[in-house]
Amino acid sequence: MKKILNLLPAGLVLALATGCVNTELMADVDPSADLVGLDTFYVAKFGPDERGIEAMIAAELNAMGKTATSGADPKPPAPVDAVVTYEDKWMWDMTMYMIELSIDLRDPETNYKFATGRSYRTSLARKKPEAMVAEVLGEIFGTESSGAAE
Amino acid sequence: MKLRKLLGLSFILLAVTGCAVGNQYDYRSASVALPLAGTGELGIGVIDNRSYVLSGDKEPNFIGLQRGGYGNPFNVTTASGNSLTQDMSESLENALRNSGYTVTGLQIVSADPAAVTSAIAQSGVAKNIVLTVTEWKTDIYMNMTLHFDLLLEVVTKQGDTVASNQMQGEEKIGGGAFEGQNSRTAAAAFETKIGRLFNDPEILGALAN
Numbered sequence: 001m002k003k004i005l006n007l008l009p010a011g012l013v014l015a016l017a018t019g020c021v022n023t024e025l026m027a028d029v030d031p032s033a034d035l036v037g038l039d040t041f042y043v044a045k046f047g048p049d050e051r052g053i054e055a056m057i058a059a060e061l062n063a064m065g066k067t068a069t070s071g072a073d074p075k076p077p078a079p080v081d082a083v084v085t086y087e088d089k090w091m092w093d094m095t096m097y098m099i100e101l102s103i104d105l106r107d108p109e110t111n112y113k114f115a116t117g118r119s120y121r122t123s124l125a126r127k128k129p130e131a132m133v134a135e136v137l138g139e140i141f142g143t144e145s146s147g148a149a150e
Numbered sequence: 151m152k153l154r155k156l157l158g159l160s161f162i163l164l165a166v167t168g169c170a171v172g173n174q175y176d177y178r179s180a181s182v183a184l185p186l187a188g189t190g191e192l193g194i195g196v197i198d199n200r201s202y203v204l205s206g207d208k209e210p211n212f213i214g215l216q217r218g219g220y221g222n223p224f225n226v227t228t229a230s231g232n233s234l235t236q237d238m239s240e241s242l243e244n245a246l247r248n249s250g251y252t253v254t255g256l257q258i259v260s261a262d263p264a265a266v267t268s269a270i271a272q273s274g275v276a277k278n279i280v281l282t283v284t285e286w287k288t289d290i291y292m293n294m295t296l297h298f299d300l301l302l303e304v305v306t307k308q309g310d311t312v313a314s315n316q317m318q319g320e321e322k323i324g325g326g327a328f329e330g331q332n333s334r335t336a337a338a339a340f341e342t343k344i345g346r347l348f349n350d351p352e353i354l355g356a357l358a359n
Contacts, residue, residue, distance in 0.1 A: 022292060024324055028342055030349055089331065100331070102338065110249070112185035112345055116338070120324060 021124045027117035027139040035115065035141055038105075041068040042076035043084040053088050056133045057103065064137065076108060083108050093123035101132045103140065115140050170218040175288075175333035176229035177213070177237040180340045182245035185349040186357060193278035194242055195256030195269060196235040200285060210234060214288035214336070221291055229333070235283060242281065242344065256280070267309030277357070278305045281347075285318065288336050294324040296339050302347040304356040313356035315347050 029035065041061050045054040054070040061068035061084070068084070069077075076083055082105045089100040099122060105115040117140040119132045127135070202208045208225070210233035215223040228237050243253045258269040261282050270278050285299035299318035303311045324335040348354070 024293065024322070026322065026324075028321075030346055032349060087334075106183065107185060110185050110187055111183035112349065113183060113342060114185070114345075114349070116342055118324065 022120070022122045023125045024118065024120040025135055025139055027115065027136075027142075029116075029140060030114040033105075033114040035105075038081040039067055040080040041066055041082050041084050041105075042078075042080045042108075043068060043070035043086070044074045044076075045070065045072045046086050046088065049086075049088055051088070051129065053086060053101070053129060053133065056130050057084055057086060057137070060130070060133050060137050064141065064143065080108055082106060082114075083111070088129070091123070097121075097123060097126040098129050098132055099123075099126075101129070101136055103133075103136045105140065170216040170222075170224045173216045173224070173226040173329045173332065174229040175213055175226060175329075175336045177234065177337055177340055178230060178240050179333070180241045180337040180344075182241055182341045182344050184245050184249050184345060186354055187250050188357060189250050189252075190277070191252045191254060191275050192246055192357075193254045193256045193270060193273050193275035194239060194246060194281075195258040195266070195278065196239040196242065196281045196283060197258050197261045197266075198233060198235040199261040199282050200287075213286070215290065216332075217289070217291040223289075226288065226290075234286060238281065238283070238286075238340070241340070242279075245344070246279075263309070266305065270305060270307060270309055274307065276307045278307075279303070279357075280305050281344075288323070288332070288339075290332060293322050294332060294335055296321050296323045296336070298343060300343060300347060302350075302353060304353060313350075313352040315350040315353050317343060317347055 043054045043058045058068040058070040071077065084103060084105055086101065086103045088098055090096050091099040100120045102116065102118040104113045106113050117136040119136045121127055121132065198210055203210055203212065211228045211231060212225055213228055213234050214226040216226050217223050228234055230237055239255060243255060246253045254273050254275050256269045256273055256278060258280065259265050266280055280303045282301040285297050287297050289295045289297065297320050301314060301316045304313040305311050323339045
């Protein structure tokens with residue numbers, strides 16, 4: 001019993017440390033969607049976001065050779081091929097970091113979500129928001145990210 | 151020494167249960183956007199055909215498992231306390247209304263074709279959408295896995311199925327996080343799967359006619 005009790009602190013440290021490393025990167029694209037044919041995008045700002053993630057997404061899309069704008073209005077100011085919505089989640093561990101980013105591509109007419117991607121990174125696997133934007137878009141489009149944010 | 155033993159036991163209890171007990175997800179928060187727009191009246195019914203619910207092994211508000219430190223499972227239930235199919239039906243009704251339809255809820259008690267036909271006949275709606283949920287649950291340990299088996303049918307007033315689309319599988323949909331985030335991930339997966347089920351030429355054609 002004494003030995004077990006002595007091992008508990010080490011077990012606790014191990015559990016906490018490994019619990020801090022968990023990453024997920026995934027995308028789900030409607031098989032009928034032609035992502036290659038999409039050229040113009042409008043990124044709608046996620047209400048609670050105060051960090052300008054919408055501009056980062058638009059910048060990454062532009063770096064991928066697309067034409068993207070962003071704004072606070074949920075509706076695009078001009079016709080586009082797809083509306084981009086997203087949700088960012090942040091956590092505190094010494095500093096604030098983005099723990100999760102999900103990005104959706106939607107039909108401008110019906111709002112149908114035809115592609116979605118998500119990156120989840122716990123504290124020890126954290127990346128800059130720009131890098132998470134790039135990896136999610138890369139996963140959705142099946143391409144390497146622009147690398148600009150790495 | 152007593153304190154150390156108490157601490158040890160507390161640690162074991164925490165490791166075994168963690169944040170796994172009493173989790174609830176809200177599928178009513180799902181913001182389903184369907185790939186269609188139309189007018190007219192649609193009947194909508196969602197049937198719980200999950201074997202463990204039919205057998206009474208799980209309650210109708212069971213929606214998945216959250217595992218503790220050693221993989222020990224705890225039930226996750228709906229935040230509303232209602233059955234999963236009731237929450238799904240509410241979300242679908244909202245989605246169809248947003249797409250322009252007038253929606254009538256169907257009370258279908260089982261997946262038995264006679265029960266479906268009877269419920270549709272009672273409502274008298276010419277065109278009906280029936281979603282049969284043979285599997286839908288999430289399982290979270292380090293990651294969140296979705297197990298699903300859904301059948302979407304467009305059924306006439308006479309009980310004839312004029313279009314159908316089925317989707318089944320087991321997919322990792324996220325990393326295990328806190329309850330609120332897991333709930334949102336589950337709802338987002340529902341949004342995606344339902345959208346995909348509707349985005350089928352046969353289904354869209356049947357609803358357009």
